[in-house]
Amino acid sequence: MMQVTLLVNGEERRLSAEPLTPLLDVLRDTLHLTGAKPVCREGFCGACMVLLDGAPAVACLTPVALADGRSVETVEGLGTAETPSPVQRALEEHEAVQCGMCFPGMVVTLTHLTRPGNCAPTRDAVKAGLVGNLCRCTGYERIVDAALAVMEDGR
Amino acid sequence: MSLSAETAVRNFRRRDARDKLTGRTRYTIDRGHFGMLHAALLRSPVPSGRIVRLDIEAAARMPGVRAIVTSADAPGRAGIGIADHPLFASNVVRYRGEPIAAVAAETEAEARAALAAIGLAIEPLPAVLDMAAALAEDAPLVHPDWRDHAVLHAGGARGGNVAWEATVERGDVEAAFARRDVTLVETSLRVPRQNHVPFEPRAVVARFEDGRFHIETSTQVPWTVRNATAALLGVPAAAIRVTVPPVGGGFGLKFDWALEPFAALLARRAGRPVRLVNSREEEMQTCLFRENAEIRIRSAVTADGAVAGREAVVLMDCGAYGGEQVFLTTMTAHTLGGNYRLGAVRIVSRAVYTNTAPNGAFRACNGVYNTFALERHTDEIAAATGIAPETFRRQNVVGDGDLGATGQVFEGDVLGPMLDRMRALRDKTPVATPQDGRLWGRATTVGTWFVFTGPSAATVNMNADGSATLVTSGVEIGSGSMQQALPQIVAATLGLQPEDVVVRAADTDAAGYDVGVGGGRTTVSLGAASRAAAIEVRTRLLKVAGDMLEAAAEDLVMADGRIEIAGARGSGLTIAEVAAHAQARYGPVSGTGSFAAAGTPAMAGCCAGHFIEALDIPVFAVHDCDLAVDPGTGHVEVLAYRVVQDVGRALNPPAIFGQIQGGVVQGLGYALHEEADVGPDGGIRQASFETYRLPLAGDVVPVAIDLYEGAPSLGPLGTKGAGEVPILNVGATIACAVARATGGRVCELPLTPPRVLALLSGEAPPPAFPHIAERHADNLLPSAPRQGGGG
Numbered sequence: 002m003m004q005v006t007l008l009v010n011g012e013e014r015r016l017s018a019e020p021l022t023p024l025l026d027v028l029r030d031t032l033h034l035t036g037a038k039p040v041c042r043e044g045f046c047g048a049c050m051v052l053l054d055g056a057p058a059v060a061c062l063t064p065v066a067l068a069d070g071r072s073v074e075t076v077e078g079l080g081t082a083e084t085p086s087p088v089q090r091a092l093e094e095h096e097a098v099q100c101g102m103c104f105p106g107m108v109v110t111l112t113h114l115t116r117p118g119n120c121a122p123t124r125d126a127v128k129a130g131l132v133g134n135l136c137r138c139t140g141y142e143r144i145v146d147a148a149l150a151v152m153e154d155g156r
Numbered sequence: 157m158s159l160s161a162e163t164a165v166r167n168f169r170r171r172d173a174r175d176k177l178t179g180r181t182r183y184t185i186d187r188g189h190f191g192m193l194h195a196a197l198l199r200s201p202v203p204s205g206r207i208v209r210l211d212i213e214a215a216a217r218m219p220g221v222r223a224i225v226t227s228a229d230a231p232g233r234a235g236i237g238i239a240d241h242p243l244f245a246s247n248v249v250r251y252r253g254e255p256i257a258a259v260a261a262e263t264e265a266e267a268r269a270a271l272a273a274i275g276l277a278i279e280p281l282p283a284v285l286d287m288a289a290a291l292a293e294d295a296p297l298v299h300p301d302w303r304d305h306a307v308l309h310a311g312g313a314r315g316g317n318v319a320w321e322a323t324v325e326r327g328d329v330e331a332a333f334a335r336r337d338v339t340l341v342e343t344s345l346r347v348p349r350q351n352h353v354p355f356e357p358r359a360v361v362a363r364f365e366d367g368r369f370h371i372e373t374s375t376q377v378p379w380t381v382r383n384a385t386a387a388l389l390g391v392p393a394a395a396i397r398v399t400v401p402p403v404g405g406g407f408g409l410k411f412d413w414a415l416e417p418f419a420a421l422l423a424r425r426a427g428r429p430v431r432l433v434n435s436r437e438e439e440m441q442t443c444l445f446r447e448n449a450e451i452r453i454r455s456a457v458t459a460d461g462a463v464a465g466r467e468a469v470v471l472m473d474c475g476a477y478g479g480e481q482v483f484l485t486t487m488t489a490h491t492l493g494g495n496y497r498l499g500a501v502r503i504v505s506r507a508v509y510t511n512t513a514p515n516g517a518f519r520a521c522n523g524v525y526n527t528f529a530l531e532r533h534t535d536e537i538a539a540a541t542g543i544a545p546e547t548f549r550r551q552n553v554v555g556d557g558d559l560g561a562t563g564q565v566f567e568g569d570v571l572g573p574m575l576d577r578m579r580a581l582r583d584k585t586p587v588a589t590p591q592d593g594r595l596w597g598r599a600t601t602v603g604t605w606f607v608f609t610g611p612s613a614a615t616v617n618m619n620a621d622g623s624a625t626l627v628t629s630g631v632e633i634g635s636g637s638m639q640q641a642l643p644q645i646v647a648a649t650l651g652l653q654p655e656d657v658v659v660r661a662a663d664t665d666a667a668g669y670d671v672g673v674g675g676g677r678t679t680v681s682l683g684a685a686s687r688a689a690a691i692e693v694r695t696r697l698l699k700v701a702g703d704m705l706e707a708a709a710e711d712l713v714m715a716d717g718r719i720e721i722a723g724a725r726g727s728g729l730t731i732a733e734v735a736a737h738a739q740a741r742y743g744p745v746s747g748t749g750s751f752a753a754a755g756t757p758a759m760a761g762c763c764a765g766h767f768i769e770a771l772d773i774p775v776f777a778v779h780d781c782d783l784a785v786d787p788g789t790g791h792v793e794v795l796a797y798r799v800v801q802d803v804g805r806a807l808n809p810p811a812i813f814g815q816i817q818g819g820v821v822q823g824l825g826y827a828l829h830e831e832a833d834v835g836p837d838g839g840i841r842q843a844s845f846e847t848y849r850l851p852l853a854g855d856v857v858p859v860a861i862d863l864y865e866g867a868p869s870l871g872p873l874g875t876k877g878a879g880e881v882p883i884l885n886v887g888a889t890i891a892c893a894v895a896r897a898t899g900g901r902v903c904e905l906p907l908t909p910p911r912v913l914a915l916l917s918g919e920a921p922p923p924a925f926p927h928i929a930e931r932h933a934d935n936l937l938p939s940a941p942r943q944g945g946g947g
Contacts, residue, residue: 076177082174096173100405139814
């Protein structure tokens with residue numbers, strides 16, 4: 002076991018864990034942040050995506066030891082029911098959500114992609130940016146529409 | 157007074173989106189309880205064998221272990237049509253991955269460690285891993301005791317490794333094939349398994365309290381879980397309560413019981429809540445896949461393009477237990493036997509036992525591959541007769557008064573006008589043909605599907621604050637029907653806004669029986685029950701309002717949250733005022749409603765072994781695509797995809813568009829790259845997302861959609877189910893377009909680059925099925941009831 006300090010959604014959290022424990026399990030089982038979803042647990046689906054020092058990372062393949070001393074932003078930290086983020090609001094307005102399991106990861110990735118300079122505001126570029134985020138319900142197009150709308154507003 | 161269906165139609169957003177987007181939704185996998193234990197299953201490492209030793213004593217002494225259960229604890233069997241499925245393997249194992257024991261411990265790691273300490277010895281037995289092996293002469297039987305299984309639905313022929321056989325026979329097919337003026341066309345086709353891959357795996361949390369089980373589970377069918385768990389455990393069904401949190405995707409996978417009985421048993425044994433969740437690997441290995449199937453279809457066609465006779469053999473791999481495939485043999489008559497006018501027809505559809513993981517239901521089950529088979533066959537008929545495929549279809553699709561395969565009489569001209577609408581949609585959405593050396597192909601196909609009607613119940617409680625509470629056993633699986641169509645129907649009936657209708661999550665202790673959420677039935681069956689319940693509330697409120705306003709109830713209108721005297725706006729009261737008055741004076745106002753299948757008739761004597769002989773609500777679809785095939789790599793790019801879908805009445809068009817986009821993309825996966833198959837060890841070879849290729853954002857195009865409204869429907873306000881059918885003819889459409897682009901005979905899906913390259917180089921012979929006999933009659937069990945040549 003090692004002592005780990007994480008800056009989770011802006012709050013310092015200290016805990017002890019086996020160093021190879023997936024960050025995903027620490028978030029869900031220890032910190033009860035169940036937004037990030039364990040779906041494939043192999044880094045293909047992106048449903049557990051978090052921002053690690055601001056960059057998207059799959060929490061299932063991130064050992065907690067590698068997150069020690071770093072900032073971890075989960076979907077819970079990006080917006081709330083009362084104050085959804087622009088990405089969350091756009092996905093809601095574009096009626097993109099179906100079962101919802103992929104969306105915590107989608108929101109995290111799109112939060113990164115829609116920040117200035119990270120992705121060209123074109124359909125092809127957004128689709129390329131979503132290569133690590135799978136969705137089984139929606140067929141993607143509304144998610145792309147929502148991302149482009151956020152980029153448009155941000156200009 | 158008359159209910160205006162138009163008021164039900166709106167773009168009403170789903171209320172669960174924000175929680176899902178902010179990560180606050182708690183699916184079953186996110187649930188926990190004080191003192192909760194974690195469970196794991198010991199699964200068979202071999203596909204067939206005899207259990208010679210099962211010793212749990214050492215495992216029971218392992219750290220943290222609180223309960224272990226085995227077949228001794230679950231005496232019953234469950235099934236659809238045949239009760240052939242025990243909870244645990246007892247004497248023999250029939251597939252790799254079959255549960256043998258279940259352990260609950262303080263942590264999941266302790267539960268898994270205990271599994272390793274269970275003493276298990278299995279003496280391997282010969283296994284049949286595919287349908288050719290299962291149907292071979294002297295094949296080992298998956299169920300040597302098949303005669304002893306209780307039959308739950310009479311009429312199907314059974315025998316050996318044939319779990320169920322359904323037959324159709326209408327008219328004299330022999331005579332049609334013997335005519336001198338017909339051309340004979342034969343096509344053989346094969347499809348592999350498709351995994352649903354709902355992102356939430358099958359998951360359950362069970363408790364045992366005050367002598368009853370409370371099961372929280374990720375399911376589409378709370379009442380099936382209740383009743384099957386009771387049958388398997390040998391307890392009264394009334395001792396089981398099932399509640400359903402938001403479900404993270406189902407697509408049919410969760411249209412059957414799964415992990416619930418294991419968790420229930422362990423919770424009772426341990427006296428603690430028990431959580432059991434499939435790992436992704438378990439999920440991939442034991443998915444109730446869309447079944448692999450093998451199809452031979454033959455037609456006798458006249459020179460002017462009429463199908464004088466058709467015969468078909470459809471083999472469906474049900475895996476080690478009959479499950480849904482027993483029922484789905486029924487659908488061949490309506491899918492492979494659908495779409496077109498037929499002279500004489502005979503079809504046999506068989507569910508075949510193999511020593512592989514059981515298959516199940518998947519969105520437009522059976523229909524997806526039978527539509528692929530029928531539409532490819534139709535293109536081959538068109539080629540053989542020299543008629544353009546579009547002309548052949550326009551000429552032959554079923555219309556008003558035409559007979560279906562089972563002798564059902566169809567109402568209304570639907571498919572013909574839909575084909576015309578597709579031509580217009582194509583004209584509106586042209587694409588440039590590739591100029592880069594790639595081969596261009598296009599196709600238009602038709603498909604016939606249905607709404608799985610069946611019983612539903614609903615209660616509407618009218619609250620004194622002017623809101624209504626809708627109580628049903630309906631589950632929100634992601635499609636939005638429970639969030640949109642149902643409150644819209646109740647609100648339109650009561651003159652409320654959909655926002656004013658609270659929708660109770662499924663709870664078998666609170667609401668009456670329901671078949672489940674699937675088969676496109678939510679808006680139709682639960683919608684009809686909900687509407688009936690709302691009409692009862694409406695009738696009561698109008699009577700009370702009539703007394704309060706000193707007016708006849710017939711003269712009142714209910715709209716915009718008010719009850720008014722017709723033509724005198726502002727004369728009346730708010731619905732809240734009337735509800736509060738009614739509550740104080742007579743007690744709270746509520747209404748109940750129920751719905752059951754209409755039981756549309758088939759022609760007498762046309763079919764045997766069918767669970768549904770005719771379709772209460774047929775649903776039609778016309779799909780069209782343009783695609784480009786790279787002759788160097790075999791890669792297929794979809795350039796444009798178009799759908800004209802028969803929806804009856806569209807209550808919430810944006811919600812339907814979302815279902816069509818998503819359903820088409822699942823179909824593109826099936827058509828182009830999703831494939832699961834069984835390896836020599838009896839296991840599914842695609843055990844993770846690394847080897848099972850799901851569609852990505854970059855694979856898809858925005859689907860051009862035209863909703864066809866106004867076709868006859870028994871559904872409330874003229875609705876039909878719209879969420880299941882979008883996947884129906886995607887495989888067919890892509891296959892026909894690739895066949896035209898390459899000039900090859902497309903007889904298998906998915907069209908992966910190696911398959912497409914083989915088509916281009918002429919190295920893709922059509923599949924040969926030695927286990928499908930040349931003569932149709934030789935593909936029937938000797939015990940199958942024979943029908944007369946009526947019709």
